[in-house]
Amino acid sequence: MKHLPIIALDFPSGQEALAFLEPFEGTPLFVKVGMELFYQEGPAILDALKEKDCRIFLDLKLHDIPTTVQKAMNRLAALGVDLVNVHAAGGKKMMHAAVEGLESGTPAGQSRPGIIAVTQLTSTSEDMMNKELLIDRPLQETVLHYGQLAYESGLDGVVCSVHESKVLHEHISPSFLTVTPGIRLPNDQTDDQKRVATPAFAKEQGVSQIVVGRSITKAENPKEAYHQILKEWE
Template sequence: MTRPIIVALDFATKEEAVQFLHSFSEPLFVKVGMELYYQEGPSVVRKLKALGHAVFLDLKLHDIPNTVYSAMKGLAKLGVDMVNVHAAGGIEMMQAAKRGLEDGLAEGSELPKLIAVTQLTSSSEELVRSEQKSELSLRDSVLHYAKLAQTAGLDGVVCSSLEADMLRENIGDDFLLVTPGIRLTEGNHHDQKRVATPNLAKQLGSSYIVVGRTITQDKNPVAAYRSVQNDWERD
């Protein structure tokens, strides 16, 4: 998984997603989230893998450890490259998720990267304080969840790019930081509050950036992808 740009396939049907991907001449790293997976099920993952794309299955599992274990054991059979849980589920749940992936993996297959969501990029300081009733600040909450994920043996976390530098300083360089909320300078923030450009995300320490509507809703998605790619790669 050397491609740092993950394209979020925020489509309602498999046909729409595949049609979109036909515009590209090379395989991509793509994200299948709840909207697409809940409509199409495992078949969409199998189709994308058959087309040569790497897949981040973004279902954010959060349940009791036994349920998450069983779910991950089933998902491991799909051959996804990355999958996630909510860190708020706790260390025991995250460890159960990892065991499920290991136990469900087909012989000879590579273990998917397992990461945990810290705080959604739509979360604000006010939400964390007033609705989650956290005694921690937003940044401290992200760090706390990231440390839980590291203790549980996960490969990394989902966080905002704006917290990536803090996590790099406190957790190190080997921990994957997957950062949504990526916009080009002139882009719309949509419903995400903690956003960054591709280049800023890279400078702050992101391992992978997740880009959706900036690419998928552009009139020329290939050109938009190249713009994101060029911004990531510039010094």
């Protein structure tokens, strides 16, 4: 997987997302399409992004019964994206079904999309996890357990915070992908994220891929902010 920051295209419409990308014309990009944009535009936005030679992380976080997830992944496999995800909380049977769906839905001669599992959202604190979700374990222990389940289910990696990346690589595998949102430049606001970090710290922690949203998309000069993050990340 090419070592580029993943830009979160958290826009309400395809028109706004594509307008945002215009200054980046000719720059190799890896972008994330989340629920808001995909539910508004459907597969058409993916086609438009592929025309710009963008790599795509389709961030829909599937979480349902195994049969439903398998059939959904079968359809997503045909969309030509590079990375998809599920919630690890769906369990091993569901995650294994997701991999099966991707493999059966991938057109002949093509590699299936990478698949990762969300452990705990970076908006989740340990206090919230204990008191609201009634998971009475330390946050890092829970993330590691979910990561192990994902690995045993045949997934390629997980979504986690920067702060859990190192322990996942140590206990599971150095090649197991850790994809980390919550990336901010030093002077940026944390917004609704709880477990945040800079690109430089993410690199120190051995993170596989970083996902950056508002630090780029809300910057006064997004292209300049992107290259600042890229410089720190590289």
